[in-house]
Structures are given as C-alpha cells and as structure tokens.
Amino acid sequence: MKKLINDPERLVAESLEGFALAHHDLVEVHLAPDYVVRRGAPVGDKVALLSGGGSGHEPLHAGYVGRGMLDGACPGPVFTSPTPDQILACTRRVDGGRGVVHVVKNYTGDVMNFEIAAELAGAEGIRVEPVVIDDDVAVQDSTYTAGRRGVGATVLAERLAGARAEEGGSLEEVAGIVRRVNAEARSMGMALTSCVVPSAGRPTFDLGPEEMEVGIGIHGEPGRRRLPLEPADRIVDMLMDPVLDDLPFRSGDRVLVLCNGMGGTPLIELYVVMRAVGRVLSDRGMGLALSLVGNHITSLEMAGCSVTLLRLDPELERLWDAPLHTPALRWGV
Amino acid sequence: MKKLINDPERLVAESLEGFALAHHDLVEVHLAPDYVVRRGAPVGDKVALLSGGGSGHEPLHAGYVGRGMLDGACPGPVFTSPTPDQILACTRRVDGGRGVVHVVKNYTGDVMNFEIAAELAGAEGIRVEPVVIDDDVAVQDSTYTAGRRGVGATVLAERLAGARAEEGGSLEEVAGIVRRVNAEARSMGMALTSCVVPSAGRPTFDLGPEEMEVGIGIHGEPGRRRLPLEPADRIVDMLMDPVLDDLPFRSGDRVLVLCNGMGGTPLIELYVVMRAVGRVLSDRGMGLALSLVGNHITSLEMAGCSVTLLRLDPELERLWDAPLHTPALRWGV
Amino acid sequence: MADTLDAAALARWVGLCADRLEARSAELSQLDAAIGDGDHGANMARGFRAVRERVLAEPGAPDQLLKDTGMTLLSTVGGASGPLFGTLFMRMAGALAGATEVDLALLIRALGEGVEGVRRRGRAEAGDKTMLDALLPALESLRADGERGAALGPALQAAARAAEEGCRATIPMVASRGRASYLGERSLGHQDPGATSAAAVIAALAAVAA
Amino acid sequence: MADTLDAAALARWVGLCADRLEARSAELSQLDAAIGDGDHGANMARGFRAVRERVLAEPGAPDQLLKDTGMTLLSTVGGASGPLFGTLFMRMAGALAGATEVDLALLIRALGEGVEGVRRRGRAEAGDKTMLDALLPALESLRADGERGAALGPALQAAARAAEEGCRATIPMVASRGRASYLGERSLGHQDPGATSAAAVIAALAAVAA
Numbered sequence A, B: 001m002k003k004l005i006n007d008p009e010r011l012v013a014e015s016l017e018g019f020a021l022a023h024h025d026l027v028e029v030h031l032a033p034d035y036v037v038r039r040g041a042p043v044g045d046k047v048a049l050l051s052g053g054g055s056g057h058e059p060l061h062a063g064y065v066g067r068g069m070l071d072g073a074c075p076g077p078v079f080t081s082p083t084p085d086q087i088l089a090c091t092r093r094v095d096g097g098r099g100v101v102h103v104v105k106n107y108t109g110d111v112m113n114f115e116i117a118a119e120l121a122g123a124e125g126i127r128v129e130p131v132v133i134d135d136d137v138a139v140q141d142s143t144y145t146a147g148r149r150g151v152g153a154t155v156l157a158e159r160l161a162g163a164r165a166e167e168g169g170s171l172e173e174v175a176g177i178v179r180r181v182n183a184e185a186r187s188m189g190m191a192l193t194s195c196v197v198p199s200a201g202r203p204t205f206d207l208g209p210e211e212m213e214v215g216i217g218i219h220g221e222p223g224r225r226r227l228p229l230e231p232a233d234r235i236v237d238m239l240m241d242p243v244l245d246d247l248p249f250r251s252g253d254r255v256l257v258l259c260n261g262m263g264g265t266p267l268i269e270l271y272v273v274m275r276a277v278g279r280v281l282s283d284r285g286m287g288l289a290l291s292l293v294g295n296h297i298t299s300l301e302m303a304g305c306s307v308t309l310l311r312l313d314p315e316l317e318r319l320w321d322a323p324l325h326t327p328a329l330r331w332g333v
Numbered sequence C, D: 001m002a003d004t005l006d007a008a009a010l011a012r013w014v015g016l017c018a019d020r021l022e023a024r025s026a027e028l029s030q031l032d033a034a035i036g037d038g039d040h041g042a043n044m045a046r047g048f049r050a051v052r053e054r055v056l057a058e059p060g061a062p063d064q065l066l067k068d069t070g071m072t073l074l075s076t077v078g079g080a081s082g083p084l085f086g087t088l089f090m091r092m093a094g095a096l097a098g099a100t101e102v103d104l105a106l107l108i109r110a111l112g113e114g115v116e117g118v119r120r121r122g123r124a125e126a127g128d129k130t131m132l133d134a135l136l137p138a139l140e141s142l143r144a145d146g147e148r149g150a151a152l153g154p155a156l157q158a159a160a161r162a163a164e165e166g167c168r169a170t171i172p173m174v175a176s177r178g179r180a181s182y183l184g185e186r187s188l189g190h191q192d193p194g195a196t197s198a199a200a201v202i203a204a205l206a207a208v209a210a
C-alpha cells in the first residue's frame, strides 16, 4: 500500500489536523467526536446546512464548509458513515435556532446514523429536516436494492441549498432546494483502477490492465459491469446515455455539468471527458450553462470519473453564482 | 496504459477543447499553434505575464490564466516544451504595449525555446523580460548540471507577479516580483509511483511496492535517491530539511506553504502532509502565514507530493490576497 | 445452570461477544469484502473494544448494561451495523427496565423488542440477506420453546442453532438491503457478514446460559 | 560522385534524415528514457515528418531549403533538440546564402556556423554528453580533410565515422547539460540520444555524397 500516511487508524484525525492548519481562517475542527464547522458557528440568523459521511471522498464534505455552502460536516472513518453522537454534536453546534437541514447520501449506514441523530436532536428541541440524495443511475432497480446511491448531486445540493440558506431561506425552503437538486440531477461513474482502503491495505477489487468497471459508487464497491477499456469518448457515451434517459433530459434544457475525478485521474484527462460531454450535449440540443471540472467527490486514489447533470432553472442558476467561500470552492468573495 | 483519453497524439488538443468549453467565460483557447489567453487579451493598460511548458502539469499553466495571474499560457506536448512560434504568437496576442514577462521553468528545452521566442518578439519591437524559475533543491550541484529545475515556486511567482501586473506595475517591477519569489522560495518533491507518458504507454520508471523516489522533478524523471517507503512524517522531514537549510529559512520567518500533490495522491493524504509540515515549522519557530494544499503543479497521474516554502514580506502577503480569478484558483472576486 | 440470567451473566455475554467478534474480525471483513466494502469486522471490533473499555469495566444493572452497550456501539461502530446492533441492545434494555434477573419469558420479550427495532430501523424483512435472517429464526425458536415451557439453557442452545442455520441460509439469497444490494445477482453465493456476527451474538448468549 | 552538392542533393539529404530518424524513433526514445524523459525519438520524428510535408514537397534553393528545414524543426520538435537542430540548419542556411552548389570549403563554413550556433544556444561544450559530442568531431574531421585538399565524398565518409565515434564516446561520460544532468553519476554508461541523432544526420549527408 503506497500512501502518504503514518497509520491507517490515525489517518482521519491527522488529516483533519492538517485541514485545520490550512483553513483555520474559515473553519473550526473538533476531534473526538470529529466534526468541522464554520468559524464562529452558529453563523448569523440563518438555517444551518450539515452533511457528513465516510472519509475518503475529499474535498467532500469538510472542504465544502463555509459561507454559501455547509455550516457543518461530520467525517466518519474511511468509507464508513459517521455516528449519531458525532452528528448530534455537530447539529447542536451549528443550530442557530432556525433549524438544521441534514444532507444525507443514500447509503444504509448514513441514512440510519443520520436518522438516529435527527431523532436525538429533535428530542432536544432542535428542528432537523433530513433530505436524502440518491442520484446514481447505475443502481437501476430500487425496489430490490437499498435504492440509488448519493453521489455527485450531493456537491451541487450542498452548494445551492447553502446559498439559499445564506440569503435567509426558511428550513423548508432550504430543504426544498436540496430536494429539487436531487430531483433534477442524475449521475453515473466509472473506474479505471480500484482504490485501496488504508485499513485493508489492498485494492478493494481487481481490474485487469485492459478492463474498466462501469457504474461504480464512491466507496470502491464494484460497479454493475466490467468491460474492456474504451476510448474516453465511448466511455462518456456509456455514462451519458443512462443519465440523459433517466430524468429524462430534453432538447432545450440548460444544464450544469459536473465532470468529476475519482481522485487518481489527472486534470488533463478530465478535460478530455468534459469535451466529450459537451459534444453529447450539443448533439442533443441541450445548453451547457455551468460546469465544474475536477476532483469534487472522490474515492481515495481511484482513477476514473463520474458525470453529473443538473437541469437548471433561473433560481438554481442565480444561487449557483451567489458568493461562496469554502476551502475547496470559492467565488464572488 | 489506463487513461481517459482517445488518442495520445490528440490528447493535448482535445483537453484544451474541453478546457475552452468549461472556461469560455475566462479564457480564449487557440489551437495550432496552441495557446490560452485571457478573454479579450490584451487586457487593459498593463504589463502581460506569460508562461508555458510541457503539458501534463495541469492546472499549470493554462489553469492559471485570468485576472491577477497569467495573461497567456503556451502548453507544449506532454512533458515537452512549447515551440518558439507558439510562444511568439501568444506573446503578440497578450502584449498591450507595456511589455511581456516570460516566466520560464529552468529546463534546457524551455529555456531555449523561450529564448528564441523572446529574440523574435524583440525583433518585432515587443519588449520581453524573461525570468527563469529554479527552486528545486533536489538538484544539488548547479555547476555540473543544467541547474536547478523550476517547480512549485512557478505557481507562486505567477500568482504574485500577476497581482503586481494587475495593479499597474512596470515591466521591471513585475519581473522583479518573479525574481524575488524565485529567490525566496525552495521546493522538493517525492514520488510513490511513476507516471505514464501517453505516447510511451508505460511507466517512465519502475518503483517496487515498498519503494519511493525522493528528489523527483515534474517530468517523471527519476530523482536522486530511491529509498524504502516511510511514514508521511518521515517523508516530510526528508523534504523539509534540504528546503529549510538551503535558503536558509530562519526562526521568525513567516512563510507560505504549498503542499502540492503530484496528480494521483488524494487530498486526504495531502492534509496529512500539511500537518507534518506545520509541525516542522512550529518546531523551528517559523510562522505559517499562508497555505495552499492540492494538485497545483503535477506529473500526470504520479502519486507523491512536493513541498514549497516561500519566505514572505509584507508586499508579497498583500499581493497574495489581491483579487484572483482563474479556472484553477480564485478568490476576492 | 440457572433458569435466569443476572447482571453478571449478561456482562459475561457482552464480554464474550467482544472476545469472539474481535477474534473473528478478519473473517467478517473478508465476508464483507466479497459483497460490501470490507469493513464489517473492523467496525464490530472497534465497537466492542469500546464496549469493553467503557461499559464492561464497571457494568451496571441489566437494563443499564445493555443500554450502555447499545449507546457505545451506536457511537463507535458507524456504518450500517452500528445503528442496527446499537438499536438491538438499546431496545432490549428498554424491555428489561428495572429487572435484576431475566427469565426466558422476559428474554423473549426483550429480544422481540430488539429485533423489531432492527427491522424498523433498517426497513428490511426476512430474506433480504441481512442480520435479520439470523435474528428472526433465533427469536422464533425461542418463542416456540417459550410456549412449550422449555428451560432457558436448552431454549438458547436451540436459538443459537436456528441463528446459525439462518446465517447459512443467506448464502443463496440475493441481497436487497444494504450495500450488498448494489451487486444484484452478484451477491449470490456469499454469506452475509452482518448475519454472521448476529449469529455469533446469539451463540454467545447461549454459551453464558449453558 | 560529384565534388559539390546541389539543391537536389541537399533535399535528398534532408529526406534521408527524415527516413532514418523516423525509422529509428523507438531506439532514440529508448535511449532518452534511460537518461532523460523518453521523448527524443518522438520529437525528432514529429519534426522531420513536418519537414517532409512542408519543405520537401517543394524544396527551394540550398539556403531556402535549409532555412525552411530549420524553421520547421524549431516550430514542431519542441524540447531541447528542437531549438538546437533548428539552429543547426538555420545557421547553415545563413552561410549558404545565394549559393547553388556547395563544395567542401563552403560546407565546412556552413557546418562550422551551424555547430557554433548549437554551442551558443545550448551553452554546452565538448564532453558534456550532448549532440555536440557528435557534431564537433565531425566538424574537426572535415576541417582536417579540407586542409589536406580531400574530396567531398571521402571527407564526409570520414566525418560520419568521426560523428559515430563521438557518439559512442558519450557512453562513459557524465552528463552536465540537458535533462540527463539531473541524474549525475547515474547518467554514466548510456549513449546520449541527441548525439545519436546528430550522428545520423551527418551519416545521411555522407550517404548522399557517396
């Protein structure tokens, strides 16, 4: 296992310490229980937005704590959801009296741990509104599964709902933006290589030198299909077709594109993916209004990418451009 | 070779096309010869800042074109310097009459190609001021080598001199900032894995599962020493000692830290590196004033990191915070 | 062989769970690697190590002991199994409120509450290839024995066998809850890790009652 | 066997350079992989492919031909070898201004200018393990033969042998210019790629004069 770490057991805590050092102007980091909040939380007279999940997806979630996005983030161990006490402590810390929206990626563990935390917070008189994100079209049949997974739409929901909270939206309005983003966004991902969970020390799955895994999630879990490697343009077609057909997106739609790297794929390749996405959109008569290219929701050092499309409306477009200031994304301030 | 590409020969051009699509609000991309300039270049009544080099180091340089940083960037083929005609065309395009500073990383090819371009531009009446960056302390003996390589300080010089140009600095002043950054910054890097140059199709060097290469550059060239893998804290000591001793940095210095990923190392690990750097600085009585953690000057998908320290003064600190708006870095606007 | 379990016996149960799950951590993670994300053993070991340190050092009355165990699992295991095993123990604790001795009837009530809590929390049913496929058969076996007026010890031996069989029965199932469900048909042929640890928990109870 | 080279012969030279360097592209990149970044063969092949398309389709007079060749190399090869081979051909072109036939004396003058240009551009000297270690011996050999009044053909055969020997002599050198210099002692024992292609360029000239 080739990693810049000291000890798998201390990885998350040490990484949070480095994060605190680099971003002390923006965030406060609490250890044991682990959570990250905006400096001076609770901030202002606003609804708070909180998310969390296993570590290994950086910059998600802690990198998105700051003005115009999250008020708090709860990182669990690598690929393992945070615990209710962690989420509860963070919820108490960010609540300014107007309630807290929990953005939860749809994984059994995340959903249950957030659910218990919300019950405990509710018992303490904190209003919590949980919203589950499940945008991954790779999981096809939701009656016989735990349901679609939450992937790229999480980033978009956190940003857009964070902007709505910042401008004074109510608990219902902020949660409503998360729900709208989840309803209007679809994603699909693929891997060229597996990742190595530090505590396991070896690749989660094995891929041959000429193979790729299509339909992966973000926890190194294998996907739906193992296929021979193809050129980038063909791979993008394989991701875009199910994404476009599912919502479905239609000619004339204006969309935001997230071309996301899984962690080990260099930017030069992500822009090749972006080019291919742009060609598909223009072939379908769709408008590319906004784009985000880079490592935004990752699986440790996995090589690969995911594509998320969000159908925009004027309110979402306006919210996207609102001032944003987090360790990982920043504009307008 | 597992890459999200269509054809090694078309990689740079296709990646630039995707880049143009994603960032058309900020930049204009010209193909054949390949260069990237700020939208509407030449911009305002200012000195222009231009850089370039082989591709494969993204976001360097094209990702740094924009307000407060570069006016133009010339990407060569992967790890191969751009050609004089490319640099000349870009120089013409960005010159607004107050001259053009060329930021050149110290590699034989880059230096000669930029030199010829500067001669040609000079013959056309364009004032060009070239500055060479050579901050890599891994290259020890500069009398018997092509000299130290330009690495992490390039990013810092481009940002700080770009800010100086934006506020109206003269050709000499802007070039002076580049020289000052180069004089006050030192870097060293290491690799956990090699990268794969697309046209070669296989790793540039072979590292065993328990080996690392210390003192690497950014072109997949092997470094000075091959050593057994160590914990992150020990690796950071190996990078920091020569960096600190070389300038030398002293107790009481305020520094900017660039914790740079080589492309394939996930952010969770870079923050572990950041933590270790912070510990070394505080042990030495130095002040961590500014930090930048992420993939800023990379070697394709190489796993590894480099650390750059820049000794700050009040002017450099002020320039760092000035408004910046590029595809890869943005703040204050 | 007593016909009730007192606080000391229940503490031995929890301790035995910790011993056995820590010892089988690699095996449980291996099972999880095949159809999940390979952390189930580590999760359970982390949780029960914390239980040993925080709860078993000074175990309280039956209800307090199981509540503390549940809370500790809840706050240290994470993932899917943390809330589920946490709920199992906490709901059992609720049913034992005030009791100092637990007879078969009370144990059936408590386990019934616990398993119902797991079912509700996870929204899973029998046959979904989860820990419920070990817990439900154990509970049914206990209930049948309880109606027949069986003694505590033999009833728990039978329940342990039922849990073990239920656990093996997950092998030919296609998962429809939890991470394994993403694999669809690919989850066939693998034993469910959570069912395996649930069966170990029941077996440990049988062992202290033997 | 003519005692001068005309425009057609020089065009054959450039064409032969293209043929041979393209054919040896993999070998040259291999040499560069050992002590550089593994692209020298690709760089030269890219450049001479462009020369074939843009220059050899309609080759001009000697000076124009070599100037176009140099400019094309300059704008397509990149890296270290682009400016150096570009300079070599462009400086040679300067010395040939107006000439239609090139005799040995003029060739020596032109090559001397070209090699001097390479030396200045690269700030390298003999023994630095670069293309100069093939070019300088070739030039010396030509000059000696020129003074002895040798014929063009045999003088170029001798120069090609000198270049080849100079190229082999780079093997035991430690590089002190270019990318290979970063390796220090590790560059020992490898033949310099740029010297190899420079020797091929001289050999091609000898071949058209034979």
Ligand SMILES: Nc1ncnc2c1ncn2[C@@H]1O[C@H](COP(=O)(O)OP(=O)(O)O)[C@@H](O)[C@H]1O
Residues within 6 Å of the ligand: A080, A081, A108, A109, C032, C036, C037, C038, C039, C040, C041, C043, C044, C078, C079, C080, C081, C082, C084, C118, C121, C122, C123, C124, C129, C130, C131, C132, C177, C178, C179, C192, C193, C194, C195
């Ligand atoms: N909805 C559910 N109901 C009951 N048990 C479940 C459910 N989802 C998962 N499980 C159990 O949890 C086990 C996996 O636990 P673990 O690996 O610790 O968590 P995670 O899946 O979050 O990594 C599965 O083997 C299964 O028995």
Ligand SMILES: Nc1ncnc2c1ncn2[C@@H]1O[C@H](COP(=O)(O)OP(=O)(O)O)[C@@H](O)[C@H]1O
Residues within 6 Å of the ligand: B080, B081, B108, B109, D032, D036, D037, D038, D039, D040, D043, D044, D078, D079, D080, D081, D082, D084, D118, D121, D122, D123, D124, D129, D130, D131, D132, D177, D178, D179, D192, D193, D194, D195
């Ligand atoms: N300063 C120099 N002077 C002369 N020749 C040089 C110099 N630096 C490098 N070279 C030659 O260039 C060759 C490498 O060329 P190439 O691989 O195409 O460029 P790069 O090193 O930029 O990848 C070396 O083998 C050497 O012969």
Ligand SMILES: [Mg+2]
Residues within 6 Å of the ligand: A079, A080, A081, A109, C037, C039, C079, C080
């Ligand atoms: Mg897990």
Ligand SMILES: [Mg+2]
Residues within 6 Å of the ligand: B079, B080, B081, B109, D037, D039, D079, D080
């Ligand atoms: Mg090169």
Ligand SMILES: [Mg+2]
Residues within 6 Å of the ligand: C032, C036, C037, C038, C039, C040, C079, C179
């Ligand atoms: Mg698991």
Ligand SMILES: [Mg+2]
Residues within 6 Å of the ligand: D032, D036, D037, D038, D039, D040, D079, D179
């Ligand atoms: Mg080379």
